[in-house]
Amino acid sequence: MKIKEIVRLREKPLKDGQKSLYLDIYVNGTRSYEFLKLYLQPETSKIAKEKNKQTLLLADAIKAKRIVEIQTGEFRALKNNKVTLMSLIESRLARKDSVIDKYLSKILRVYLKDKDIELSKITPKWVERFFDFLEHEFKSFIKKTPLKASSARLLGNRLSGALAEAVKMDIIKDNPCQKVRAIKAQESQRTYLTQEELKRLASTPYERGERVTKAFLFSCLTGLRFSDVSKLRWAEVSEDFKRITFVQKKTSGLEYLDLSEGATKILKERKNNGGLVFYDLPRESGNAGKLLNSWRVRAGINKKISFHTARHTFATMLLTLDVDLYTVSKLLGHKDIKTTQIYAKIIDKKKQDAVNKIPQLF
Structure with missing residues (x-):
């Protein structure tokens, strides 16, 4: 007997030749759809094929996460496809295992007190407060020392990069980080050999x-x-x-x-x-x-x-x-x-x- 999939990854053809990826979720007799804002390009080159491969890996990672959430009872059908900050960071990690993004994820969990926030609710004021937290309040997990200015700046830039991705995927209209003063890093001494x-x-x-x-x-x-x-x-x-x-x-x-x-x-x-x-x-x-x-x-x-x-x-x-x-x-x-x-x-x-x-x- 064939077991019915509770989460299916589907494709929706678009007029420009691209395909929009979405999840078809069927739980407790209720069907919902989650549009991932991920797109497959026409495979006209090796670069396009490689990009599609990475996109599908990301979509599969999100699908696997939804299945786990359903199995553990944590799943809640998204209303109007509202995307959260932590899910955005996790999707980046699923695509590329970055040490900096991992550290940003850990710090955000501390800042948000293990909660989450919808991307649409992140304002320039919220970004300002988070940047201030990085510069003056946060203490490293092991040594319990303040972040170096260069590290705080790097983490701030990663957040801005993640939100810039959300803008490109039409999840949010503007990047709130662009309306805030960037964290200024102290210019480090660069050792070189003559x-x-x-x-x-x-x-x-x-x-x-x-x-x-x-x-x-x-x-x-x-x-x-x-x-x-x-x-x-x-x-x-x-x-x-x-x-x-x-x-x-x-x-x-x-x-x-x-x-x-x-x-x-x-x-x-x-x-x-x-x-x-x-x-x-x-x-x-x-x-x-x-x-x-x-x-x-x-x-x-x-x-x-x-x-x-x-x-x-x-x-x-x-x-x-x-x-x-x-x-x-x-x-x-x-x-x-x-x-x-x-x-x-x-x-x-x-x-x-x-x-x-x-x-x-x-």
Whole structure:
């Protein structure tokens, strides 16, 4: 005997060729519909097919959640398809398992006292109060210390990004975060290596940490984050070792990066096992950092470095070599050139320091 599904995922064809996804829910003799504001595109390209695949995964995750809610007695049929903040955040997590979104979800549960709020009821005033909570009231879950300004800003930006998605999906008309002053982050000190220091480091042997040193130098020459270097696969490297095509873990953007001779040389020296390029890297960047700092001490460099120092080094090196800001922005995979301008300030300071070394003549 066939068991009747209580929740079915259905498609509604639209005039523009897209298909609107919705849930057909039948509980206790009552049928209700939940339009997910998710759409399948005509599959005219690989990108469209991949996007549809991700959309269906998200829809299936929402469907699974509704089934659990029905089984536990928590399900309430939505009136007029009212979407809540926590369901929006959970849908983002279902699509991409983001550490930041997970943390935002935990903080929102604290702020909302394990309740929820409809997106339509989130006003600029509500956002202001939540931002103030992040900046002045919230204490971290483990250390019980206030959030750093940069962390509070990042969380505020994630909330704004989630609400911007809701606007695109026609769930709400406007993003209330856009009518509120953004959380201002203190400008952090960006440690980078000069070209002289980088050459000294590259010429300093360190057998114990070689699995990290080569990856670090590759990052210095490409600007890749640890998360992207550690997951780089040979399938993403061109046959002549001069270009890599990869998806940035942080932004999920597809990137095409041409490589310098130095970066190409590092790849050629690696053993191609058909899998990960840097297969022997530690899983955590912190563990890699310990080896890096032992290495820089051997090289006589008096700067504490981390793997992200490599990305800063790449950016400042290009700007020092007079590469224009737009090109550097594209090579770093920045969506907003304002992010790259921070490095321009560093170079301006270097130029000022150089001018200050000119001796007084009178």
